[in-house]
Amino acid sequence: MAKVLMKGNEALAEAAIMAGCKLFFGYPITPQNEIPEYLSRRLPQVDGGCYLQAESEVAAANMLYGAAGVGERVLTSSSGPGISLMSEGLSYIAGAQLPVVVVNMVRGGPGLGGILPAQSDYYQATRGLGHGDFRVLVLAPSTVQEAADLVMDAFDLADKYRSPVMVLGDGLIGQMMEPVEFKKKEKVELPPKTWAATGYKGDRERSIINSLYLDPLELEENSWRLKARYDAMGRDELRWELTNCEGDYDVLITAYGSTARICKTVIETLKKQGISVGLFRPITLFPYPYKQLRDAAQKAKTVFCVEMSTGQMLDDVKLALEGSRPTQFYGRTGGIIPTPDEIIGQIEKILKGEEVDKR
Amino acid sequence: MSKIPFKTRRVTIFVGDYGSGKTEVSINFALALRETEKWVKIADLDIVNPYFRSREAADVFDRAGVELIAPAGEQAWADLPIILPAIAGAIHDESVKTILDVGGDAAGSRVLSSLFDRVSEIDYDLLAVVNANRPFTGDVASSESVLRKIETASKLRVTGIVSNTHLLSKTTPEMVLKGVEMACSLAKRFDVDVRFVSVERSVAPRLCASSFSTPVFSMTRYVLLPWEDDSTGAATLKRGSDGRG
Numbered sequence: 252m253a254k255v256l257m258k259g260n261e262a263l264a265e266a267a268i269m270a271g272c273k274l275f276f277g278y279p280i281t282p283q284n285e286i287p288e289y290l291s292r293r294l295p296q297v298d299g300g301c302y303l304q305a306e307s308e309v310a311a312a313n314m315l316y317g318a319a320g321v322g323e324r325v326l327t328s329s330s331g332p333g334i335s336l337m338s339e340g341l342s343y344i345a346g347a348q349l350p351v352v353v354v355n356m357v358r359g360g361p362g363l364g365g366i367l368p369a370q371s372d373y374y375q376a377t378r379g380l381g382h383g384d385f386r387v388l389v390l391a392p393s394t395v396q397e398a399a400d401l402v403m404d405a406f407d408l409a410d411k412y413r414s415p416v417m418v419l420g421d422g423l424i425g426q427m428m429e430p431v432e433f434k435k436k437e438k439v440e441l442p443p444k445t446w447a448a449t450g451y452k453g454d455r456e457r458s459i460i461n462s463l464y465l466d467p468l469e470l471e472e473n474s475w476r477l478k479a480r481y482d483a484m485g486r487d488e489l490r491w492e493l494t495n496c497e498g499d500y501d502v503l504i505t506a507y508g509s510t511a512r513i514c515k516t517v518i519e520t521l522k523k524q525g526i527s528v529g530l531f532r533p534i535t536l537f538p539y540p541y542k543q544l545r546d547a548a549q550k551a552k553t554v555f556c557v558e559m560s561t562g563q564m565l566d567d568v569k570l571a572l573e574g575s576r577p578t579q580f581y582g583r584t585g586g587i588i589p590t591p592d593e594i595i596g597q598i599e600k601i602l603k604g605e606e607v608d609k610r
Numbered sequence: 611m612s613k614i615p616f617k618t619r620r621v622t623i624f625v626g627d628y629g630s631g632k633t634e635v636s637i638n639f640a641l642a643l644r645e646t647e648k649w650v651k652i653a654d655l656d657i658v659n660p661y662f663r664s665r666e667a668a669d670v671f672d673r674a675g676v677e678l679i680a681p682a683g684e685q686a687w688a689d690l691p692i693i694l695p696a697i698a699g700a701i702h703d704e705s706v707k708t709i710l711d712v713g714g715d716a717a718g719s720r721v722l723s724s725l726f727d728r729v730s731e732i733d734y735d736l737l738a739v740v741n742a743n744r745p746f747t748g749d750v751a752s753s754e755s756v757l758r759k760i761e762t763a764s765k766l767r768v769t770g771i772v773s774n775t776h777l778l779s780k781t782t783p784e785m786v787l788k789g790v791e792m793a794c795s796l797a798k799r800f801d802v803d804v805r806f807v808s809v810e811r812s813v814a815p816r817l818c819a820s821s822f823s824t825p826v827f828s829m830t831r832y833v834l835l836p837w838e839d840d841s842t843g844a845a846t847l848k849r850g851s852d853g854r855g
Contacts, residue, residue: 256743256777258629265745281660281689285628292746366660366689426661427835428629430743430777509836516837586687588836 254432259395260285260425263328263354263418266399268293269433270406272324272352273300276314278307278333281366282422283356286328308333312340319349320460322447324406328354330422331372332363334380341415342381346462346473348446350409352402353387354418356425359586367586368422370508373563376419377537384474386481387415388488389536391507395429401534407439408488412480413446419536421559423509423588481538490534491543494518496550500529502601503551505544505568507533509588510557516591521598528598536564544571551576553601557594558582561610579607612814614642615806615825619735621701621708623722624772625764626739627747627756628714631774633664635739635808636711638829640676649706654680655721657691658713667832691721698725701732712764715756722764729766737805738768740796742775742789750795757800770805771797773824781809783816790822 257265264286267275275290287304294300305311311327318325329337334355344351357372359365376389388408392398398420405416448458464470492511495518496503506514511532518528531547533540548554554576556565562580569578581597583589597607622639624632633656640652654665665680672678679700681692700708712718726732738757740747747753757768775789786809793804806827809817814828 254743254777254780255745255748256629256741257745261629261745284660288628289745365687367687368661422661423835426659428778430780512835512837590836 254430256428257395257431258285258426258428259392259398259420260356261289262395262399262431263402263420263425264289264293265433266402267326267352267406268297268300270324270403270436272326272406273297274318274323274325275302275327276305276311276318276325277327277329278305278311280330280333282358282368282425283328283330283354285425286354286356308336309340312337312344315351316340316344316347316349316460319344319351320347320448322444322449324350324352324410326352326354328356330356330358331360331375334372334375338381341387342383342385343462344415345381345385345387345477346383347460348413348477349415349460350406350413351415352405352409352418353415354402354420357419357421359584365586366422368509368559368588369584369586370421370510370559371561371563371584372419373536373558373560376417377539377567380417385477386537387417388412388484388538389417389419390490391419391534391536392424393508393511393532395424395427395431398424399431399433403436407441410441410444411439412484414477414480419508421508485538488535489538489540489543491540492532492534493547494530494532495522495527496529496531496547498527499550500527501552502555502598503529503531503548503553504555504557505531505533505564506557507536507564510559513589513591514557514594517594517598520591520595526598526602533564536567539567539571541567541571544568545573545575548572548576554578555598555601555607556580557589559588560584581607581610583610612638612642612826612828613645614639615827618643618707619733620704621710621732621734623710623712623734623736623766624739625712625719625722625736625760625768626714627744628658629744630714630739630741630747631776631808632714632739633662633711633833634829634831635772635774636664636709637667637670637832638808638827640671640709641674642827643707643709644674644676647707649677650675650709651677651679651700651706652709652711653694653697653700654678655693655697655710656713656718657693657721658715658718660689662833664711670832693721693725701725716759716763719760719764722766726764726766735769735805736764736766737770737772739772739774739808740789740793742792743777743785750792750799753792753796754799757796768800768802770802771800773804773807776810776813781813783813783818786813786817787821790824794824
């Protein structure tokens with residue numbers, strides 16, 4: 252297939268269709284509206300496709316529960332406030348071990364916040380998506396192409412682990428346009444969905460989709476079953492990218508999503524000045540590639556975390572380093588995107604042994 | 611600065627599907643028009659897109675002496691359908707050349723139906739920007755369908771096509787040529803002509819001028835991403851306290 256020019260949101264939506272997803276339930280919110288808009292045009296063209304705008308995000312999350320419960324691939328997308336509304340349903344979905352894919356194109360928060368790009372939902376995505384002992388696998392793209400590729404993977408990962416998978420972008424990833432190519436993915440061998448509630452005909456055990464366990468031992472069993480899956484994700488699904496880490500560097504930047512794109516420009520600019528800086532970009536935010544970051548930090552004197560938040564991934568960076576290297580942090584938020592020059596200014600401070608600005 | 615290759619009307623409206631390139635074309639068109647006209651206004655009428663709107667080039671317009679009509683202050687960053695009274699003023703003001711950068715698709719074009727309620731009094735062009743590399747406008751039939759819906763929603767007729775087929779930095783001259791061919795077929799269906807082929811400055815010299823008769827309008831990209839080189843003084847998504855970049 253030839254390259255087309257697409258917004259990140261549109262590319263995500265088309266990728267979901269390519270991954271065999273025929274169902275979308277959601278509710279509009281900026282800056283992800285092109286996902287429902289695109290799917291409302293495209294899904295009616297797909298055999299068995301259904302696009303439905305729910306009456307609220309709460310309803311959409313429960314529609315996801317139903318569709319996943321009968322074994323269908325299903326997608327929703329939203330941004331911060333909408334994801335918060337979905338969190339009860341997502342906890343039920345996790346508890347009932349259902350595979351769904353959720354896209355969050357993050358805008359500035361808290362509250363209604365603003366409509367411009369931010370990375371301030373990192374905690375929500377990696378730690379606090381809902382009540383109870385559960386996590387979700389979180390994938391963070393930094394290009395339109397990667398956004399499309401990760402959505403296709405997200406459906407396979409969700410089915411593999413019977414778990415919600417989140418694609419965490421920011422408004423910029425959703426709104427910017429880049430050339431993208433849709434490559435037919437090799438089919439991944441996945442376990443059959445024997446648990447799906449497809450209608451009982453007496454020839455198998457009943458499939459019951461449920462997250463209520465009144466027996467405490469059964470509930471504990473369910474939580475440890477989920478935990479075992481998260482551990483398996485941590486073993487088998489880690490993704491990260493190293494840039495300019497072959498040679499020596501005093502400063503290692505850690506950044507994800509579109510912030511990592513800005514940091515790549517920083518690295519290129521500094522290279523021309525004879526300064527070598529490395530970049531560690533986690534692609535899975537949960538599970539986090541702790542060991543890989545610690546290894547990359549070996550050569551550095553300082554690890555410099557840059558985010559569009561007041562410092563959320565920074566916690567994982569510190570967990571990764573286990574105190575082996577000092578960290579510095581620079582963050583802009585509320586919709587402000589740090590410029591390459593801003594970041595270069597901070598790196599110059601680090602190289603002089605100074606503290607960076609708070610923002 | 612590329613010259614505008616035809617006689618302009620008093621009001622030039624750019625419409626098209628989402629992401630067809632209306633904003634970049636509008637910005638470049640306004641700057642080119644300002645070379646010959648004393649008073650040029652550009653109205654950012656994008657009520658459907660939250661980012662990358664012509665209001666982000668406020669500094670560029672300021673330097674060039676083009677008057678930008680767009681929501682100011684905090685409202686500049688809103689995703690609200692704000693229609694400023696100054697737009698109707700500019701449309702009916704005989705002493706000024708006005709450009710309207712309209713939001714994508716029929717949804718974005720609906721706003722025109724109320725602004726042009728006295729359409730017979732206005733000397734205007736409704737130019738449809740088409741990029742054949744975008745989804746939903748990859749061929750003549752689908753492009754026609756999108757433009758017909760825009761005509762219905764706006765209650766106006768398309769008077770010309772702008773061929774804006776590109777793939778950002780991956781644009782090739784062959785791609786531009788294919789886009790022109792599609793635009794010509796599309797123009798026939800509306801009984802209009804292809805007004806110009808818009809191409810990014812670096813691609814323009816690589817085009818073989820003899821391969822088509824449509825005039826070429828060479829453009830600079832003004833709305834850039836934060837990591838792109840802004841040595842041209844273009845507007846990246848920069849934020850200022852006044853809400854105007």
